[in-house]
Amino acid sequence: MSQANAAVDPLPDHPDLPYKPPLAYLGAIAVGVGVHHWWPMHARPAGWMPVGVTVVLLGVALLVWAQVVFRAKRTPLEPWKATRAIVDDGPFAWSRNPVYIGFAIIQVGIGVWSDKLAVVALVLVPMVLTALVIVPREEAYLRRKFGAEYEGYCSRVGRWF
Numbered sequence: 001m002s003q004a005n006a007a008v009d010p011l012p013d014h015p016d017l018p019y020k021p022p023l024a025y026l027g028a029i030a031v032g033v034g035v036h037h038w039w040p041m042h043a044r045p046a047g048w049m050p051v052g053v054t055v056v057l058l059g060v061a062l063l064v065w066a067q068v069v070f071r072a073k074r075t076p077l078e079p080w081k082a083t084r085a086i087v088d089d090g091p092f093a094w095s096r097n098p099v100y101i102g103f104a105i106i107q108v109g110i111g112v113w114s115d116k117l118a119v120v121a122l123v124l125v126p127m128v129l130t131a132l133v134i135v136p137r138e139e140a141y142l143r144r145k146f147g148a149e150y151e152g153y154c155s156r157v158g159r160w161f
Contacts, residue, residue, distance in 0.1 A: 013082040015141035024126035025103040032119030041117035052113025059105030066099050100130050
């Protein structure tokens, strides 16, 4: 975009997010650990630690898969950066937001792995913030930038599943 066009176009080439979404999940995990310190409640039966580890690994695998697909399309995975293409394959063929699902899976897995119910329960906070604050801004940006191509993707693939 030329400097003349940049001065005329008031909309940035990114979704103008108020915060970086991974920080909401990290913050919820940190708060959950703090809550557990003052009010410990167990998140799993004895011997279930491997279940938590497995859940974390599944979430990480989903994020890695998403990153591989985004790299193949030569567009950044970070939603606060300019998107260069609609990514509709890999995990994005069954959900428009698999990265956020991956973050939630990882947080739940960490809570089960570490046996901290507060970490598991507090996953609702970043999930609600993501659904109400982040996703609508991303969708508006993608509609503005890609128009009918993005609308077609939305008609084929659900927001979450």
